[in-house]
Amino acid sequence: MEKSNVPDFETATGTIDYGFTNDYVFRKILQENNDVLKALICSILHMKPDGVEVTVTNPISLGETFSAKDFILDVRVVLNDGRLIDLEMQMTNEYNWPDRSISYASRNFDQLKRGEYYIDAKPVHSIGFLNFTLFEDNPEFNALYQLLNVKTKRLYSEKFSIHVIDLSRIDLATEEDRHYGIDRWAKLFKTKTWEDLRMITKNNETMQKAADSLYQLNSDAVARQCAQSRADATYWETIKNNVSA
Structure with a gap:
């Protein structure tokens, strides 16, 4: 395996050349580290990780170069209780995130086979990590949206x-x-230096696994090429959106 000149973690x-906000890096680390994926989902959904099992249902080959236009952005996951999760890292504001x-969530909710009962449909959670504020007039770090009655607020x-x-x-x-x-x-996810990464992951074994995977990725020539391909695609998307905005 060809290595780049990256020191030991x-x-x-x-x-850090290629961090977690690179969507290739994000997908690779979550797809290849089940413990990291589980811990992240449990954190977002306020779940205890004991007894939780997670499975990626749309895995892709991450060890080869690929065309940027063919890259699958979202990571689809099923929990052992049947819940369906969709995760995505999105750095560029394409002004279409709500839709x-x-x-994505509707695609997952349309899960029943012919003859199955609607009551048996499993819960669906879409989780988006955005590097921009979705609604500038009401910024939030962590926002939860659900279907409810607009008058009574009943869920x-x-x-x-x-x-x-x-x-x-x-x-x-x-x-x-x-x-x-x-x-x-x-x-x-936002960490840009190895020094800060060590500080953030200190005393957290699962996050240290994620950090170690990030180091390994930055040390692998093929993975770096894939990450750069995604970075280039994101750059040109940003240029296009800024021109059309």
Whole structure:
């Protein structure tokens, strides 16, 4: 395996070339580290990890170069209780996230086979990590959207929810967010230096696994090429959106 000139994780210094906000890096680390994926989902959904099992239902080959236009952005997961989760890292504001997240969640909710009962449909949770504020007039770090009655605020169904984590507004994390460690995950994803990464992952074995995987990825020539491909695609998407906005 060809290695780049990246020091050992425990002594590495300086800028991380390809961090967690690169959607290739995000997908690779979650797909290849079941413990990390489980811990992240349990944090967002306020679940105890004991007894929880997670399975990626749309795995892709991550060890080969690929065309940027063919890359599957979202990570679809099923829990052992049947719940369906969709996760995505989105750095560029394409001004379509509400429609996009509803589309992903609806696709997962349309899960029943012919003859099955609607009451047996499993809950669906869409989780988006965004590096921009979705609604500028009401910024939130961690927002939860569900179907409800607009007059009485009565919840229509608990089986359909959309979670939006604004990585650009970690400063707005609530006490509840901090209790479940959601702000710490956000800081992990936003980390730009190896020194900060060691500080954030200190005394957290699962996050240290994620950090070690990040080091291994940054040390692998093929993985770096894939990450760069995604970074280039994101750059040109940003240029296009800024021109059309």
